[in-house]
Amino acid sequence: MADIDTACINTIRCLAPDVVQKANAGHPGAPMGCAPMAHILFSRFIRGSPAHPKWINRDRFVLSNGHACALQYILLHLTGYNISLDDLKSFRQLHSKTPGHPETNHGVDGIEVTTGPLGQGVSSAVGLAMAEAHLAATFNRPGFELINNYTYCILGDGCLQEGVQAEAVALAGHLQLGKLICLYDDNHITIDGDTALGFTEDVCKRFEAYGWHTQVITDGDHDIEGIARAIEIAQAVADKPSLIKIRTTIGYGSKNQGEEKVHGSPLGEADILNVKAKFGFPTDKKFYIPDEVYGFYKNFSLRGQQLYAQWTETFATYGQTHPELHAELSRRLAGELPAGWKDALPKYTSASATLATRKTSEAVFNAIAERIPEIIGGSADLTGSNNCWWKTAKDFQPPATGLGTYAGRYIRFGVREHGMAAICNGLHAYGGLIPFGATFFNFIGYALGAVRLSSLSKHQVLYVMTHDSIGLGEDGPTHQPIETLAELRALPNTLVIRPADGHETNGAYIAALENRTGPTVLVLTRQNLPHFDTSSAEGVLKGAYVLQDVASPQVILVATGSEVSLAVNTAKELANSGVHARVVSFPSWELFEAQSQEYKDSVFPEGIPVLSIEALSTFGWDRYAHASVGVNSFGISAPASQIYKTFGLVPDVIAEKAKRLISYYSDRKPEWKLRKPF
Amino acid sequence: MADIDTACINTIRCLAPDVVQKANAGHPGAPMGCAPMAHILFSRFIRGSPAHPKWINRDRFVLSNGHACALQYILLHLTGYNISLDDLKSFRQLHSKTPGHPETNHGVDGIEVTTGPLGQGVSSAVGLAMAEAHLAATFNRPGFELINNYTYCILGDGCLQEGVQAEAVALAGHLQLGKLICLYDDNHITIDGDTALGFTEDVCKRFEAYGWHTQVITDGDHDIEGIARAIEIAQAVADKPSLIKIRTTIGYGSKNQGEEKVHGSPLGEADILNVKAKFGFPTDKKFYIPDEVYGFYKNFSLRGQQLYAQWTETFATYGQTHPELHAELSRRLAGELPAGWKDALPKYTSASATLATRKTSEAVFNAIAERIPEIIGGSADLTGSNNCWWKTAKDFQPPATGLGTYAGRYIRFGVREHGMAAICNGLHAYGGLIPFGATFFNFIGYALGAVRLSSLSKHQVLYVMTHDSIGLGEDGPTHQPIETLAELRALPNTLVIRPADGHETNGAYIAALENRTGPTVLVLTRQNLPHFDTSSAEGVLKGAYVLQDVASPQVILVATGSEVSLAVNTAKELANSGVHARVVSFPSWELFEAQSQEYKDSVFPEGIPVLSIEALSTFGWDRYAHASVGVNSFGISAPASQIYKTFGLVPDVIAEKAKRLISYYSDRKPEWKLRKPF
Secondary structure (H helix, E strand, O other), X not given: OOOHHHHHHHHHHHHHHHHHHHHOOOOOHHHHHHHHHHHHHHHHHOOOOOOOOOOOOOOEEEEOOHHHHHHHHHHHHHOOOOOOHHHHHOOOOOOOOOOOOOOOOOOOOOOOOOOOOOOHHHHHHHHHHHHHHHHHHHHOEOOEOOOOOOEEEEEEHHHHHOHHHHHHHHHXXXXXXXXXXXXXXXXXXEOOEEHHHOOOOOHHHXXXXXXXXXXXXXXXXXXXXXXXXXXHHHHHOOOOOEEEEEEOOOOOOOOOOOOHHHOOOOOOHHHHHHHHHHOOOOOOOOOOOOHHHHHHHHHHHHHHHHHXXXXXXXXXXXXXXXXXXXXXXXXXXXXXXXOOHHHHOOOOOOOOOOEOHHHHHHHHHHHHOOOOOOEEEEEOOOHHXXXXXXXXXXXXXXXXXXXXXXXXXXEEOOOOHHHHHHHHHHHHHHOOOEEEEEEEHHHHHHOHHHHHHHHHOOOOOEEEEEOOOHHHHHHOXXXXXXXXXXXXXXXXXXXXXXXXXXXXXXXXXXXXXXOOOOOEEEEOOOOOEOOOOOOOHHHHHOOOEEEEOOOOOOEEEEEOOOHHHHHHHHHHHHXXXXXXXXXXXXXXHHHHHOOOHHHHHHHOOOOOOEEEEOOOOOOOHHHOOOEEEOOOOOOOOOOHHHHHHHOOOOHHHHHHHHHHHHHHOOOOOOOOOOOXXX | OOOHHHHHHHHHHHHHHHHHHHHOOOOOHHHHHHHHHHHHHHXXXXXXXXXXXXXXXXXXXXXXXXXXXXXXXXXXXXOOOOOOHHHHHOOOOOOOOOOOOOOOOOOOOOOOOOOOOOOHXXXXXXXXXXXXXXXXXXXXXXXXXXXOOOEXXXXXXXXXXXXXXXXXXXXXXXXXXXXXXXXXXXXXXXXXXXXXXXXXXOHHHHHHXXXXXXXXXXXXXXXXXXHHHHHHHHHHOOXXXXXXXXXXXXXXXXXXXXXXXXXXXXXXXXXXXXXHHHOXXXXXXXXXXXXXXXXXXXXXXXXXXXXXXXXXXXXXXXHHHOHHHHHHHHHHHHOOOOOXXXXXXXXXXXXXXXXXXXXXXXXXXXXXXXXOOOEEEEEOOOHHHHOOOOOOOOEEOOHHHOOOEOOOOXXXXXXXXXXXXXXXXXXXXXXXXXXEEEEEHHHHXXXXXXXXXXXXXXXXXXXXXXXXXXXHHHHOOOOOOOOHHHHHHOOOOOEEEOOOOHHHHHHHHHHHHHOOOOOEEEEOOOOOEOOOOOOOHHHHHOOOEEEEOOOOOOEEEEEOOOHHHHHHHHXXXXXXXOOOEEEEEOOOHHHHHOOOHXXXXXXXXXXXXXXXXXXXXXXXXXXXXXXXXXXXXXXXXXXXXXXXXXXXXXXXXXXXXXXXXXXXXXOOOOOOOOOOXX
């Protein structure tokens, strides 16, 4: 065996093909090519304690080229995290801890964010680094560097081509995130072949244009000391994020090294023998890890344990000198909301001035933002339209800009919706923060790649989405969401809430802040809406509730958001012709589904036909409604009231349809939608 | 009045606030700031004929900052396109020709692509320039420069922050698109305020990193000769796209010029008076256009008419010397598919080897790609997985790379899903081409911003989406679409087809190629599927059809794609216990909805309960089915068959559910889903 670094690197290079081969699926090439940089990171730089994997001041490591996860699983195993050799052997198998791409909150410590969908990892790494900068500025005091960690990220050519990456790293440059260090696995290979096919930009120059510090390592297969030095230099550059471009050979050691063939398929047994022979490893052993390698990596947990112990001591002392800050950080790390935060929520009556729900949302921000200081976020350059700025908000900005500090909690995301969502995932993944991102509802369509990962990875992110229908008016069909509500309702583990007025907006935020294991999408109007005396936050928490009732209702009008008042007016119109209509406000399908059958039955009793009213696509409403009015084409540019009228979303037209619905079921009972055979 | 250029520019600067004020909504600032560059483009550079607005060799102009569309409408009016002064007066009003953001295929000539959602315009402009390069390489011959136009694009800070833009312009640099010229309205203002808040990158340096040529104009408010010279220089750079960064003052002339206040709201009457006085225009007149300005812009149509006449003559001569090429271009411009293209579609029987539909899709490409030479496209770096490369395909590449030529029709999009879709919109908008883009189905979620514009703008784009469910197996939940089918089914004017086997894949492509007024999403498996003797392309064109029947069916099993064979096996299982099940293959909801009521009733007759089977979210299936089996959580990383089993997607479990469904309706008729009260 050669020196211990080489032994470790070669162990990874021999182990990764075994892991992939046993699974008969996966990506051996990048783990083999990235073995040197990953080994150097874990053995010399990353500070973490496998015994205390959630230690807040650990360094964060993100493998943005998540398909290379055999590498990450191997390193987590070697450094003592909760991945066993058996877990490596069950790579990509049913219910294993080692799925095809790294999933955070999946039972494996050391996976900070979910990666695999390209560009997401590095973008969330920007969020992790922003969280560190913010919490450091918030909690550190002279002599107490409680929050002081690096965020390391390995990324490949794929990530560098993705738009979400461009958005996030551009912002990272502006924000001068000096503790974000990215190692670019420059292997010249994408799935289609050589990067010459379509990725010929000067990556370092681009990053410099964003304000990054860049370095180049020309032989990343061997120059481990060069890599180590570059990381040290990057650490020393405090006012710029760093990119280290490291030229590597994909599948280093394979007979097909340097070719796309080694990217996404097992090497095959013959080539694996060749690899092991080349590195002087026993060819008759699979999953072989020399004792000296295990022994060397033990230093990782020993160092981490020591750092953790020191930190714990420091934190205790901090508790004596800064008891309030200590209590505050402790509360946040425990994941508890501050007591009494709901007390300040605004109150309304039907006599209150009409308000858009983007404005009642603003009222919530003003009421709670200072009471819940872990709230951090901003808008994709629509602050004045999304109304998510609160009166005492301060900008999250590098102090050098003179525009704010890292202690600020209002983030200027820029016109970067996808980057914003991916950054929010990173902010939440860090811990101690509840991030939010805002834009027009229609443009959540730009961000779905990252929103989906909020849902999959159980990140509590608040998506504050305003201008939620044709009701936005003149901006027209390019900006009017139609399919968007259905899209999000179809997404698993995603709480979608479309409140109807002030009280319901309060309820929406209560639900969102108490939903700790997934994102909440708040769907808010541009246009003013009346308040109801019978609306309530409690009603929102049940998903749907009877807002207005009559004896022996003949029809149930169910609506969400801005169409609840339309339903109320339709009920009035129906009452004028002697028809009894119940009005149900239905702000959240997911919350309703979580209620008892008894409660659900009380809202939608057997035998009464249901008509849904929503100024978006009716897609999906068949689940609850016997007929629907909505908008099943693209919208129109015009004043909002004229658009509503054009689509028949006015009381008299809907009342007519309600009568047709009642008459349709005059000779039989409508199917009870709440009953299913299974 | 000053010189004519200044008169024209000031006319625009006075007219734009009038247009916005009358609408009481819109964006006056950018039109006023961009007036000089836009005037110079239209008066000195853009070649187009309002009398022949679809002339194939016209220059393309894209206003990527689409919110500034008052500018574009004004210039189209002044240059003689079909926008009247009354149309300008009905800006943003119901059913006007001048909606809040420019919409192509909306009755207004000169709007090449839809813009407004930021980043889309410039990205589609890349597609327009690629189309020009391709058609020039395909049809030009010595002495016949039939295709030889520029693509001009004005874009702002917003577009430059969007990821879709980064993806598209990076590819444009690689592709050396010398005839793409972008004018960057560098006004230092975004909606939130000064760009210092979050957009501080060195834009020119970034574009140079991509391989663009860049220039800077420091006084874009006045230096019209400088702008003109820069455009000339840009034209002379043949092997690089050009960015001209032009420093302007947003709202130039307003008392709030240079501030975000003038961005998105009417200036107000007082300020409008101030603007008009400042530019020496009559303050008592609204929508005032001096005769000399009208007179000057007449040159646009005169020049265009002359160029068009010359071109027509050249094209006629070309018809004599190159009759086949002439016929081919004429056919394409007429929007007709070549005769007999379907003849070569492959045939299958149930004895054929099982094939993934991504492979039967590949067979279609091999059969038709040379017969329909307007097909052009590629994959977002998943060529070998999406199987959209055909045997005789050649790369679309700059000749200097040695990797292909502009006559090639296979595009290496790189890992740029959103850019790919926006580019496809531009390729289609140019004319004479049918573009396709391919990736994993899950990652259409990255591209939805542009896919939505394919639908809104009626672009015939084929989205070839493979790996369409949990059936992709080991890559796991990060890659397994769940909500994705529902998402696209909810999107208006979008044809979604999920074929079950080889014949149905043929049908899917027939439908896609004949659907000339919108995109088609082809949803294809990774895993192998059997072929059916009773499946057919004709069945696909009807959306749904009876694949397998029995006398007196007790239940209808309806499935799509890979679950059709599961339905067939479930029917077999049911038959073993004496239960009669019809099997309906339902590849496309949209095509089914277009059928006669009689046909629809024949597929789903009254009185028979329907069970849907699809290995994705069941969201939306209540429209047709009385019960559904599917996947309503995120997926799992494991071999595909084990995942199917875990989710109960196996014949015995489904058969059991079918029996429960039948028993549930044993005492009454199920609601007939095809009947609605309205």
